[in-house]
Amino acid sequence: xxxxxVTPPRRIAVLxxxxxxxxxxxxPALRALRAGFPGAEITLIGLPxxxxxxxRFDRYLDRFVPFEGYPxxxxxxxxxxxxxxxxxxxxxxGYDLVIQMHGSGRTSNACALALGGRVTAGYYDGAxxxxxxxxxxxxxxxxEIERNLRLAxxxxxxxxxxALEFPLSAADxxxxxxxxxxLLPGGPLVGIHPxxxxxxxxxxxxxxxxxxxxxxxxxxxxIVLTGSTEEVATVQQVAAAMRAAPLVLAGRTSLGGLxxxxxRLDFFISNDTxxxxxxxxxxxxxxxxxGPADPIRWAPLDRERHPVVRVPVACSxxxxxxxxxxxxxxxxxxxxxxxAAAMRLLGAGAIACGD
Numbered sequence: 001x002x003x004x005x006v007t008p009p010r011r012i013a014v015l016x017x018x019x020x021x022x023x024x025x026x027x028p029a030l031r032a033l034r035a036g037f038p039g040a041e042i043t044l045i046g047l048p049x050x051x052x053x054x055x056r057f058d059r060y061l062d063r064f065v066p067f068e069g070y071p072x073x074x075x076x077x078x079x080x081x082x083x084x085x086x087x088x089x090x091x092x093x094g095y096d097l098v099i100q101m102h103g104s105g106r107t108s109n110a111c112a113l114a115l116g117g118r119v120t121a122g123y124y125d126g127a128x129x130x131x132x133x134x135x136x137x138x139x140x141x142x143x144e145i146e147r148n149l150r151l152a153x154x155x156x157x158x159x160x161x162x163a164l165e166f167p168l169s170a171a172d173x174x175x176x177x178x179x180x181x182x183l184l185p186g187g188p189l190v191g192i193h194p195x196x197x198x199x200x201x202x203x204x205x206x207x208x209x210x211x212x213x214x215x216x217x218x219x220x221x222x223i224v225l226t227g228s229t230e231e232v233a234t235v236q237q238v239a240a241a242m243r244a245a246p247l248v249l250a251g252r253t254s255l256g257g258l259x260x261x262x263x264r265l266d267f268f269i270s271n272d273t274x275x276x277x278x279x280x281x282x283x284x285x286x287x288x289x290x291g292p293a294d295p296i297r298w299a300p301l302d303r304e305r306h307p308v309v310r311v312p313v314a315c316s317x318x319x320x321x322x323x324x325x326x327x328x329x330x331x332x333x334x335x336x337x338x339x340a341a342a343m344r345l346l347g348a349g350a351i352a353c354g355d
Contacts, residue, residue, distance in 0.1 A: 009119070011093060011096050012098075013043045013045055015108060016044065017067035021274040025148065026101060027060070028160070028161065028163065029152045032152035032158060040096075042061050043061070044061050045067050067086070070111035090116070098119070099155070100112035101151060113129065123135065123138040124137065145301065149162065172257055180224075187221045189266045190267045191226055191268045198321040200291065200327070203289050206238075208269070210335035213244050216243075219343075222247070225247070235248060262279050268284050269286065280300040286305075287308070287341040289333060290310040292318045309333055315328070
C-alpha cells in the first residue's frame with residue numbers, strides 16, 4: 001500500500017461489471033465499505049442490468065453508472081467512441097477513490113486507473129501496475145466472498161461478516177404469492193433451476209427431471225421449475241421428461257419475484273448460477289451442482305444447509321464456457337446423488353413441509 005487514504009473519500013466508485021452471482025457475492029464487501037465510509041457517495045459501475053440491483057441495495061449504494069466497455073474486458077463489446085465518452089464522463093465526476101473489484105486486475109486495472117480517481121485500489125496479477133495506490137496480489141486461496149472482503153479490509157473498512165443478503169419488497173412477495181396460489185397444500189415445495197449462463201455449467205435436463213421425480217415419489221414433493229426467459233426451452237425439456245406434474249414458472253418472474261418465490265420454497269436445486277446464491281442469501285436450504293467451476297471459490301460457505309454435489313475429475317476446475325470433450329464433470333453426477341443430498345435434509349426434518 002503506497003498511498004493510504006489520508007482523508008475519508010467523499011465519492012467512491014466500485015467497478016464490478018459482472019453478473020448476478022458475482023454481485024451477490026460482493027454484498028458483504030459493499031456492506032463493509034458503507035460501514036467504513038458512512039458519509040461517502042458510493043457508485044456502482046456495472047452492466048446495465050445491475051441498475052435494478054443498485055436500487056435494491058440502496059442501503060449500500062447511492063448511484064449507478066452503466067459500464068460502457070473498455071479494451072480487454074469481455075463483458076461489453078468495444079466501441080471506441082462510446083468508451084471514450086464513458087471514461088471522460090467518469091473522470092469529470094472527480095472520484096476520491098476508485099475500487100477495482102472486477103477480477104484479478106489483469107484486464108480491469110487499466111480501466112479503473114483511466115477513471116482518474118485521486119486514489120485507485122484493487123488486486124493485481126503479476127507486476128503491480130503503476131498508479132495502483134492501494135493494492136495486493138490477487139488471492140487464489142479463498143472464496144469470492146472472502147476475496148472481496150479482503151479488499152475492503154485493505155481500505156481499512158470493518159469486517160461485518162460474510163453473510164449474503166437479498167432484500168425483498170412487498171411487491172416481490174405479492175408476485176410470488178400470486179404465482180404459487182394454484183398449488184394445493186401437500187409435501188415439501190421444491191424448486192428446480194436447470195439453467196445457467198454457460199453450457200458448461202448445465203446439468204442435463206432429463207437428470208433434473210429424474211431427481212425431481214425421485215423427491216416427488218419419496219416425499220410427495222411439489223416441484224416448481226424456475227428459469228429466465230432465455231431458459232424457457234430448457235425448463236420445458238425438464239417438465240416434458242417428468243412423471244410428476246411440475247408448476248412451470250420459467251420466464252414468468254421478475255428478479256425480485258423469483259427471489260421471493262425461492263424464499264417460500266422448502267428446498268432449492270440448481271446449477272452453479274445466480275439463483276443458487278439467492279437461496280443462500282435468503283436461507284432456503286439448497287443443493288448446488290458443480291462441474292467446471294471451483295466450489296472453493298463459488299460454493300456457499302455453509303455446506304450443511306447448502307451442500308454441493310460434485311464428482312472430482314482431473315480437468316475441473318476449468319474456465320471453458322462450453323466443454324471441449326465429454327462434459328464428464330457434470331455427466332458423472334447422477335439424479336440419485338442429487339436426490340440423496342436433498343433427502344438428507346428432508347429426512348432430517350431440517351425444513352418444514354407445506355405452505
